[in-house]
Amino acid sequence: MTETVRTHLRVRASELVGRGWLNTGGKTLDLESLRGKIVLLDFWTFCCINCLHVLDELRPLEQQYADVLVTVGVHSPKFEHEADPVALAAAVERYEIRHPVLDDPELDTWKAYTARAWPTLVVIDPEGYIVAHLSGEGHADGLAVLIPELIAEHEAKGTLHRGDGPYVAPEPTSGTLRFPGKALYLPAGRGASGTDADAGTWLVTDTGHHRLVELATDFETVLGTFGSGEKGYADGPADSARLNEPQGLVLLPEDVAAKAGYDIVIADTVNHRLRGLSLADRSLRTLAGNGVQRLLETGPARVDEEGAAFGTALESDPLTVSLSSPWDVVWSARLNAVVVAMAGVHQIFSFDPITGAVAIIAGNGLEGLLDGPASEAWFAQPSGLAEDADGNIWVADSETSALRKLVIDADGSIAVESAVGKGLFDFGFRDGSAADARLQHPLGVTVLPDGSIAIADTYNGAVRRYDPATGTVSTLARGLSEPSDVIVDHTRVAGAEPLLVVVEANKHQLVYVPIPKEAQQVDEGAAQTQRPKSPVAPGLLELSVRFTAPTGQKLDDRWGDPTQLKISSTPPELLLSGGGTSVGLLRTLELSADVPEGVLHITARAAACDGPEDADGEIPDHAACHLYQQDWGIPVLLDADGDTELVLDLRGMD
Known part of the structure; x- marks a missing residue:
């Protein structure tokens, strides 16, 4: 329930007390140091989807009024893990919070301001008095009116001080990936980069970089990226399209993808949309969602707040439907549709890639843990989905710390069951019977x-x-x-x-x-x-990987040997020496006589660049270069009469 109170009493704001500060360059802030600014306290906790919505609601106001408005995030944790200062620092970086954050693990400041729910907002005027107390989300429009009023009032009184605020950006900690969310296996032949590697590839939502990244099976080699990496919303070619904190991914069955015209459905979480990735032309398109966050206060048993009957399409045009933080997606063979964990409204939706129909299939929008018929069930920020062999859908229901299940009958009727979990405030780390x-x-x-x-x-x-x-x-x-x-x-x-x-x-x-x-x-x-096992002799095994650059290309040796081998084994005891990563395509391995059989895992890479060579026989600086890679898993059987040499071929791909 949303509550708004604008007080006319002259109530002095309480001091900001906690364990420490983030985003201040190590400085401790107090209200005296913020005197002359309009201060907006945002009481939040990083597990809470509604709190994350508020962070995005406030960004335009923070930018517009940067010289007079100081937002202070007061982090008051719900879960034990959220009280960990390292976890909090990671969350502040992950959600790109660009204002000071007070770490309040004992809820001292929370209690001083009588906060009762996440999120809660408190506005303090330039003289240090509370002028508004708001709970829930959706207050941006009201603040857009209040802030100019306070500016005018305190500019006239001479109590408003313009200038930079106390925010100091932290040092980034990520590398190729930044707070990745979900991953999807792409089998050989369906890789987004066009590779036909026998082992397939992995597509990852690089959530903090607002893009998708395709990785080889070593989880290090980047085969392709999709999305410009700039936060926002735009359809089009992969290198210019924009996403906003994408999360879940699902690969459509090939026959469905052929009819739909795209291959992968993406939960574009902060854009409140479902997006589609076409592998053929490397482009992104919007499938469903108008970008306006869906709000749901309470949900009657079989009708949502817009009057749509449960299980029927919400709108005739999927691009006019409001969604709310879709977090994960999975294909349901039984429903012949994509199932969507709609975290922001605590419900489960479906999306038909052929017709575009979007429907609510479970959850009435009330937050909590309640089983029963799908239309009467309660969820709390569902965030993970998986289909089992019987066609049922398992749900990670995050805010109730629960494992739930959608039991889908042959006729399409759905019931909700809980396997693990008790409620919104029951959590911990305990093995044993599911009930405990x-x-x-x-x-x-x-x-x-x-x-x-x-x-x-x-x-x-x-x-x-x-x-x-x-x-x-x-x-x-x-x-x-x-x-x-x-x-x-x-x-x-x-x-x-x-x-x-x-x-x-x-x-x-x-x-x-x-x-x-x-x-x-x-x-x-x-x-x-x-897969037949290759007989090899224990002891020394000479491995060679043959590679010839395609016509018109040359090995790129400008920075040393452009080839590499990465070798390991299952079990690890099989490989006595010769494992690890090093340059070159030749390696001497030593195999243990004490291990009867196992698997050699071999990854070979080579870099070659387009010609023609320059007058000195060198590759010109502007030449296009290519990375070739192959992954092998070679089952081997240790035999004294087995081979002492293993030869593999790495083929260049045009």
């Missing part, structure tokens, strides 16, 4: 080979597993830095250890996590016939 287990603000889910569910337990820095067969929760990995997504690694060959790919948002990277034996679906016959 606790998560903390999960953002991602995936289905493991045995049908159990892996969960990106984001604020616990862990990957958890829910086993429906036993009704228990266990921990697969800990010590991660805000994992935001988990995906089963589809690049593994027969005999290789099954792995999860985890998007580690606050370390700006993707990492591998092993899948335990009990979560693997064992089918020895299929595994043995899928």
